[in-house]
Amino acid sequence: MFERFTKNARQTVLTALRIATERRADKTGPEHLLLAVVAVDGTGARLLAEYGVTAASLSGALDAATQRAGLTDAEISALRSVGIDADEVFRRIEQAFGPAAFDEPTPAPPRRRRGLLGGPFDPQARKVMELSLREALALGHRSIGTEHLLLGILRQGVSGPMSTVLSENGVSYDDARRRTLARPHHPA
């Protein structure tokens, strides 16, 4: 499948692996692929820029979520309802340990399956790449570019804070697909 990837798409996959390592993630997931798409100067990034989604807005959302220990607004308000001010907890943790205090990988299972079935990508990221191939084929494009990776990511979905950034900026699978169709396809 990788032989059908454009130069930019290959660069994106490598960048995703690097980002996951930098963020000390256990596996590379769709959210790392999305951060990579927006970081590599390609059709996918240009498409996202049309919506006003930038590398800064996406990683900013991730960092903000990290500062809140990954808790959602709903979870924070549920805590408030039983008398716990989570925001105050976060404020004190940040005061004592800095803004990246919660930025740690989730505990890994003791024995991880590596090898052909495992590898550096989580199942959702592998699905994204499978979907991106399907998107390219469905659009009649001969190669898989960063725009197809982006469509694969949108189809698969990303978790939490980044999905909020996407929806707030009006990025949806259907709309992005429509815009991709409207563009001339120049494999690079």
Place this chain on the structure above:
Amino acid sequence: MDNPPDLTAAAGAADPGTGLRAVAALRKLVEQLEAVQVRNARAHGWAWQAIADSLGVTRQAVHQKHAHRTRD
């Protein structure tokens, strides 16, 4: 908004959905706080046994849970 009246909080917690979600969120928060505090204790040179005693769990439990993500 800053200080919701106690009655409001009590009403919220009386709803099973809200109450259970609060418990789930608290569990998540506890896990995150534990990770931060264990890391900090290790950084201050605390032994696993001392950390386990403070947490009220066995040394094995705390080591198995945190050793792989603590930079020694």
